[in-house]
Amino acid sequence: MFEEVSELTRLMIINDAHKYFPMSLFFDIVTEKLSVNPKFGKQFTLPFEKAPKMVISTNFASRNLDDSTQARLLYSVFSDYYHEKTDNNDFKETRKIYDDFNKQLQSEDYTAAEWNADFNFYAECFFNIFSMREHGRIFISGVAHNKSAIFLSLGV
Secondary structure, eight states, rough: OOTOOOOOEEEEEEEEEEEOOOOGGGGGHSSSEHHHHHHHHTOOEEOOTOOOEEEEESSOOOOOOOHHHHHHHOOOOOOOOBBOTTTTTTOOOOOOOOHHHSSTTSSSOOHHHHHHHHHHOOOOOOOHHTEEEEEEEEEEOHHHHHHHHHHHHHTT
């Protein structure tokens, strides 16, 4: 597993994980060393400090709210402020970025000043998140995520 990971890999991304994605399979990887077995190469181990970090994106809340799982996750929950009204949801209207800004963000007519403002905003977000360190860990409330997970467990 992880045959394409090298000492230079800094990030492993699992994109669009299914709602039944088994997070527990990755517990050792996100908290300990990472064993890599490259094809046609010799197996090696990266210590936690040098192992790439893992990002998992999904449209679903985790169904597992136990302490072990929660201690390994750093949530980044986004709103559905911009959305499409369909027959399959309860939105009363369609709301697009264009409605608020009179342009598509990061499009061809995006100015250098707008790009710069975006990048500064992203950097400030990262700074704020990582400045919340306590005892070497980052603590962020998963309230929005936990509410979704509770609804899932109730079948709502």
